[in-house]
Amino acid sequence: MTALPPFQTVLDEHSPAVMAVLRGAVGRDGAEDCFQETFLAALRAYPKLGDASNLRGWLLTIAHRKAIDHHRADGRKPVPIAEPAELAAPDAAPAPDEGLWAAVGALPPKQRAAVALRYGSDLPHSEIAAALGCSPEAARRSLHEGLKRLRKELA
Amino acid sequence: MKAAIDNSAVDRFKARAAEEGLLDVAYATTDSPFGPLLLAKTRRGLVRVGLPNQDADLLLADLATRVSPRVLEAPAELDEARHELDLYFEGKLDRFGLPLDWQLSGGFRQRVLRHINRIPYGQTRSYTEMARKAGNERAVRAAGTACGSNPIPLVVPCHRVLRTGGALGGYGGGLPMKQALLEMEGVLDGSPGS
Numbered sequence: 096m097t098a099l100p101p102f103q104t105v106l107d108e109h110s111p112a113v114m115a116v117l118r119g120a121v122g123r124d125g126a127e128d129c130f131q132e133t134f135l136a137a138l139r140a141y142p143k144l145g146d147a148s149n150l151r152g153w154l155l156t157i158a159h160r161k162a163i164d165h166h167r168a169d170g171r172k173p174v175p176i177a178e179p180a181e182l183a184a185p186d187a188a189p190a191p192d193e194g195l196w197a198a199v200g201a202l203p204p205k206q207r208a209a210v211a212l213r214y215g216s217d218l219p220h221s222e223i224a225a226a227l228g229c230s231p232e233a234a235r236r237s238l239h240e241g242l243k244r245l246r247k248e249l250a
Numbered sequence: 251m252k253a254a255i256d257n258s259a260v261d262r263f264k265a266r267a268a269e270e271g272l273l274d275v276a277y278a279t280t281d282s283p284f285g286p287l288l289l290a291k292t293r294r295g296l297v298r299v300g301l302p303n304q305d306a307d308l309l310l311a312d313l314a315t316r317v318s319p320r321v322l323e324a325p326a327e328l329d330e331a332r333h334e335l336d337l338y339f340e341g342k343l344d345r346f347g348l349p350l351d352w353q354l355s356g357g358f359r360q361r362v363l364r365h366i367n368r369i370p371y372g373q374t375r376s377y378t379e380m381a382r383k384a385g386n387e388r389a390v391r392a393a394g395t396a397c398g399s400n401p402i403p404l405v406v407p408c409h410r411v412l413r414t415g416g417a418l419g420g421y422g423g424g425l426p427m428k429q430a431l432l433e434m435e436g437v438l439d440g441s442p443g444s
Contacts, residue, residue, distance in 0.1 A: 101275075101314040101321035110260060127259050134263045138272050142319055 099147050102138055109151050110134070112228065113158050115218075119211040120162035125169070132161045151228045156204045159211075198248045199241075205229075206241030213238055264324050274318035276327035277310065283339055284427050287404070289328045292317060295349030296331055298401050301423035316354060335404065341434065344371035346405045354401040358384055362396035369410045372435045376414040398422055410437070 113133060117126040136157050144153070199210055208227055212218045224234035267273045275297070277290040285302025290313055297317065300309045314321050325332075330348060337343035355363050361384040369375050381393035397408040403422060409431045413419045421428035432438045 098311070098315050099319035101310045102319060103277075103310070103322050106260060106263075106322070114259065127262075130259045131263050131266055135266060135270065135272070138267055138320055139270075 097147055099141065099144060102141055105137070105141075105150055105154075106134065109154050109228075112151065112225070113154050116155055116208050116211060117158055117162060119214075119218075120159065121165050125162075125165050129158065129161045129165050132164070133158045136161070152204050155208050155227075159204065159207055198245050201248070202241050202244060205237040206244065209234055209237040210241040210245070264322055267320075267322065268324065268327070272320060273322055273324060273327070274320035275313050276322060276324035277313075278323060278325035278328040278332065279306070280328070280332040280335060282335065284423065284430070287335070289331050289335075290321075291327060291331065292351045292353075294351035294353075296402055296405060297351040297354060299403050299405060301403055301427070303424055304422075331405075338404070339434075348405060350402060350405070355396075355399065358386070358389070358392060359396040359399055361385065362393050363400055363402075363406055363408070366397070366400070366408050366411060367406045369407055371407075372437055374410045374412050374432070374437055377411055377419065378414050380411055394420065404431075410435075 110130075114126060114130055117129045117133070120126075121129055133154065137154055199207060202210065205227060209223055212223045212227075213220075220231050220234050220238070223238065224231040227234055227237070229237075264273070268276075271293075273293075275290055275292055277288060277298075279286050279288055281287075282302070287302065288298070288300030288304070288306045288309055289296065290298040290300075290309075298309065298313060300306055310321055334343055334346055334348055338346070350367075352360055352364070362380050365380055365383040366375075377390050377393045377397070378387065380397075381387055381389045384393065384396075386392070393411075397411050398420060400406055400408040400422065403409070409421060409423075409428045411419065418425050418428055429438065
């Protein structure tokens, strides 16, 4: 088992990506609260982490749980997966679409993150890849598989 | 700006981590006349001082393995330590009041180091004396190794331990640093052969 790096290293390497995903999932205002909650939960669980080979995936899984908690606690309807143009106005009230959000929330972590970054933050594939810590091809695959699964779930 | 937002989010996270008792090892870098020092503490006290010639990343990885992986840079936690070290280097402090965490030393080594910790400012002892105090007068080499293994140099003053006869012996931070510290404390007068 590889030794766990100091948590500061985890913070340095992954906090920008986690923040980017959270902004896509809950918007700029909620992202900071979710960031605190995500990294506190990670720090709490860290010593018991058996496998440090996919820290980014682990963090993104926690981040998405916190994003869902945030939406529930907030009482607002979830942010829909809308066309990028609709997301241009930050004050526009999101249309309710609980079924879609629940389906996104049910996706595996990389697919969930890829969909949120593409449609929530309007990031191009290269930036999604950077945020996820994988190649652009892998990011495209995650996005494609995520959308495929969503279409099947919501058909 | 994204970077500024991220920094304050990270700072707030660290403050909450400390509040919730999750900041197992806090560290910071501080300046000294010899170069940058790495200081690390647990809730019990100062646990590690890294000298300028030592690799900070290796030191932090070692702390993550031997103490706890919850290692975070948190300069505010090390304010007291940094302040006392500043005063020490200015010649205004001859006794550290910092609580210490001895967990990185054990057995004979810890006994030797605890005795070293009582050597007053401006005085020296020999490796043989420290071996005797720790319970085995003949374990002179082991006493030397214990000095070399000191995880909290400067504060635990292994620089005040010399060979019988006055030769410097060894020092983890290099002999020039040991010499300079002893000169600063007035043990050596700085002239050649002292």
